[in-house]
Amino acid sequence: MINEFEDKIDxxxxxxxxxxxxxxxxxxxxxxxxxxxxxxxFFNIFYPVKLQE
Incomplete structure (x- = not known):
């Protein structure tokens, strides 16, 4: 029970x-x-730059 009380304080x-x-x-x-x-x-994955051919 003391251990539970100490845990609550921590x-x-x-x-x-x-x-x-x-x-x-x-x-x-x-x-x-x-x-x-x-x-x-993140942006390279979700908004990739389309390369011009």
Missing amino acids: EEKDEEYIKGWDVIEELFELDKKLPCEAFEI
């Missing part, structure tokens, strides 16, 4: 710690090149 601390945390912005700051490559691949 969950509350975690929720308070991440409140207002912008995960996308944080990941973008860590590696700006990766999201750009992902967007490029």
Whole structure:
């Protein structure tokens, strides 16, 4: 029972710690090149450029 109580306290601390945390912005700051490559691949797949013959 004490273990469940400690888990509840840890969950509350975690929720308070991440409140207002912008995960996308944080990941973008860590590696700006990766999201750009992902967007490029996405658009190349869904909106391929038609080559002129």
